[in-house]
Amino acid sequence: MQNAIDAIFEELGTVKQISPVYKTKSWGFEGADFLNCAVSADTRLDYQTLLTTCLSIEKKLGRARSNKEGYSDRPIDIDILFFGADIINESNLTIPHPHLQDRNFVIYPLNDIASSFEHPILKKSISVLQAESPDKSIPHKIQRCLRNPQQELNLNNYNYIAIEGNIGAGKTTLATMISEDFNAKLILERFKDNPFLPKFYEDQSRYAFPLEMSFLADRYQQLLDDIGQFDLFKDFMIADYDSQKSLIFAKVTLSEDEYSLYKKLHSIMYREIAKPDLYIYLYQNTERLLENIKKRGRAYEQDISESYLIDINQGYLNMIKNRRQENIKILDISEIDFVDNRVDYLKLLKQVIT
Incomplete structure (x- = not known):
């Protein structure tokens, strides 16, 4: 059962709750006692892929299905x-x-983790279904507990994580995934509302300064609002950008005089803003970045040049060199797919906590 839960976590998604284990007499045939528990999990899989993966886990754990009718012993x-x-x-x-609803060995552990959940067809809560169950057997709760592998990925040691990366690196996606799995307050950059961004990609020399100034003001206001608001239920925050991002892009796009002025303003504005206690930089090679940019299909990004991405990446690396005293992790994701491959996603999380 523990191996099954570990596999569910590794292949299906985040394990939220695990009920106690219950022992009951075998159901539908004469055999050894059953052991049962209920698990609540979040998954990004569709239901057919979920079914296929569950059957695969059963097979890996030694279950061999047969065409015989009726019930029989099985390891999982x-x-x-x-x-x-x-x-x-x-x-x-x-x-x-x-x-x-007819089997107490299902209803009892299910009631432990989802008593108020309403059956979408019967329109009754699990606690009501347990009270009305026609099954007269009483499952025996045993003392041994099953371990939740989610607890080994402890990101709650951090109050504030910032994820950075080049254009198309996947920082927003990773930040969103972590916020969902660890109940974190999510801070996403509001770049879509910036009217200068499409113009900048058409004429960089003309619109670079107003673009960077508008980003400077917007990022400052957003961080001031979001970090300053204490959330009683989500005291762990994760953002898909950091205040230093403004300096990196400005260094690439502005003239020397413009950048000097910009840097002074940045220093004044961000002096009192809280800094992340973990800074993550997602590195992807330029070829993958261009593929990702093309795939997500934002019209104003399609003419971004390879040289521009290389300059931005170098800007980040130079910034990281100057912040060695801080907690910074560079994660190379050029050869992995953390979005569609949960194994890759978990590898990334383990790199973050080690």
Whole structure:
């Protein structure tokens, strides 16, 4: 059962809750006692991929399915009870599980982690379904607990993480994923509202200074608002940019005199702004960056040159060299896909905490 939970975490998604383990008599045949628990997890998989992955985990853990009718002993059995509030009726999958309300070895552990959840068809909470269960057997709660592997990825030692990277590196995606999995307050740069950005990509020399000044003001105001607001339920914050980003891009785009003025203003404005206690830089090679930019399809980004991306990357590396006293981690993601490959995503998280 622990191996199954570990595999669910590694292949399906974040494990949120695990019920106690219950022991009951075998169901539908004469055999050894059953051990059961219920698990709540967040997944980015669709329900068919979820089913395929669950069957794969069962197979890896030694379950061999047969065409024999009826129930029999098996080392592991992973059932999908609910998929949010979705109702699914397909030839190979029915959700909610059609018999969960009739079996106490399902209802009891489920009630421990989701008592108020409403069955989308029966329109009754799990606690009511347990009270109305036709099953007269009483599952025996055993003392041994199952470990949640999520707890080994402890990011709560940090109050404020900033993720940076070149254009198209994936910083917003990674910040969003971490905020969802660790209940963090998410701070995303509001670049879409900047009217100078499309103009800048058309005529950099003309619009560089107003663009960087508008970013300077916007980033300052946003960080002032977001960092200054204490969230009782989310005291861990993660952002997809840092105040130093303004200096890096300004250094590349502005003339020497403009940059000198810009740097003075930046120093005055950000003097009192809290700094992240962990700074992450996502490095991707230029070829991958250009692929990502093309894939996400923002019209005003399609003419970004390779040389511009190289200059931005060098600007970040120079900044990192000058901040050696701070907690900075450079993560090379050129050869991984943390968005569609959870194994890669977990590898990144482990690099962050080590």
